[in-house]
Each structure stands twice: as C-alpha cells, then as structure tokens.
Amino acid sequence: MDYVEQRMAQEAAKPPSGSSDSLFTPLNLALLSLLLYTSYTLLFKSSSSSRPGLEIPKEQPPIVFRTFTPRTLLPYNGENNMPVYLAVRGRVFDVTRGRNFYGPGGPYANFAGRDASRGLACGSFDEEMLTKDLDGPLDKLDDLGRDEMEALQGWEERFSEKYLVVGRLVPVGGEEEAGKKE
Numbered sequence: 001m002d003y004v005e006q007r008m009a010q011e012a013a014k015p016p017s018g019s020s021d022s023l024f025t026p027l028n029l030a031l032l033s034l035l036l037y038t039s040y041t042l043l044f045k046s047s048s049s050s051r052p053g054l055e056i057p058k059e060q061p062p063i064v065f066r067t068f069t070p071r072t073l074l075p076y077n078g079e080n081n082m083p084v085y086l087a088v089r090g091r092v093f094d095v096t097r098g099r100n101f102y103g104p105g106g107p108y109a110n111f112a113g114r115d116a117s118r119g120l121a122c123g124s125f126d127e128e129m130l131t132k133d134l135d136g137p138l139d140k141l142d143d144l145g146r147d148e149m150e151a152l153q154g155w156e157e158r159f160s161e162k163y164l165v166v167g168r169l170v171p172v173g174g175e176e177e178a179g180k181k182e
C-alpha cells in the first residue's frame with residue numbers, strides 16, 4: 001500500500017507528459033525571437049528616421065497664428081536659422097519647406113520676409129516691387145491691371161495648396177485692429 005501511495009504521489013508531482021520538452025523546442029524559440037524582434041522594432045524604431053515624413057520636429061516651437069507688420073516679418077528670411085515667411089495680399093505663408101527657392105542664396109530670396117504680392121503679380125524681382133517704408137501703409141496694389149491680378153491669384157492658389165498660413169500682414173498700428181477681428 002505504501003508503495004502504491006508513493007507511486008501516486010510521484011505521478012501527481014510530475015508535469016503533464018511531454019510539456020517540459022515541448023515548451024523549448026527550436027520552433028518555439030524561433031517564434032519567441034521573432035516576437036521579441038517585432039515588438040522591439042515597433043516600439044523603438046517606428047518613430048525614427050526610417051519614416052522622415054512622419055517625424056515630429058522636436059526642436060521647432062509650435063506655430064501660432066499671429067500678426068506681422070512689414071518690419072516684424074523682415075527677420076523671417078531664413079538667415080540665422082530662422083524660418084522663411086512671405087506675405088501675399090495680407091496672408092503670411094510659412095515657405096520654409098521651399099527654402100531652396102526663398103532661403104539665402106535661393107532664386108527668390110528677395111521675397112523672403114517681405115510682402116511678395118507686387119513682385120509675384122508683375123513677375124519681377126526688382127527692388128522697387130518690395131514695400132519701401134516698413135512702417136507705412138501696406139501696398140494696396142490698386143494700380144495693377146487685370147493680368148497682373150490674375151497672375152497673383154494663381155500664385156496665391158499655389159501657395160495655399162503647398163504652404164501653411166501662419167499669420168496676417170498688417171500695417172504698423174493695425175495689430176490691435178487685427179486682434180479684435182481674430
């Protein structure tokens with residue numbers, strides 16, 4: 001009787017047959033490594049440079065819609081690591097992603113940090129296309145013809161599709177007025 005009880009106790013203490021062997025089979029180990037590798041890739045690599053378009057730039061401050069005067073817009077010309085903004089008919093566009101066009105040394109760098117409306121309408125890079133008196137009234141463009149205004153509208157549409165509007169261009173003294181409307 002003792003022997004039978006002893007055998008039963010031994011049997012009960014044993015793990016279910018075969019389980020200790022099958023848990024660590026080469027197939028299971030291979031699957032486990034695959035699972036660990038996939039988890040690691042998903043957790044640590046998905047936000048890295050492998051998907052540059054989806055990266056959130058950490059060093060850039062959030063863009064806040066604000067008002068600019070021709071003078072306060074001026075520093076946004078891509079120099080000294082500044083973003084590149086330009087204004088078209090009162091709307092300030094962030095054209096930083098077109099830095100090759102508007103940044104320092106670019107073919108359209110003359111428009112960076114400026115009201116580009118007249119230059120774009122007339123298809124001209126001449127200095128006199130740009131607002132001379134940075135503290136004076138904005139260029140109303142009321143002397144321009146139909147073709148020029150149409151050309152300007154074309155540029156505006158292109159910019160609206162491609163770039164973010166980050167603010168409004170107002171004359172000096174117009175900040176409070178614009179603030180009331182926003």
Ligand code: HEM
Pocket residue numbers: 095098101108119120122123124125155162
């Ligand atoms: C010799 C004459 C010109 C040539 C060969 C030329 C060439 C170009 C080229 C190749 C592009 C790039 C197009 C693209 O990939 O989207 C471009 C874009 C542009 N051009 Fe010109 N261009 C000329 C004159 C002008 C003039 C007179 C103006 C206005 C004053 C102008 C303003 C622009 C602007 C604003 C862009 C768009 C940049 C952007 O997408 O942000 N271009 N031009």
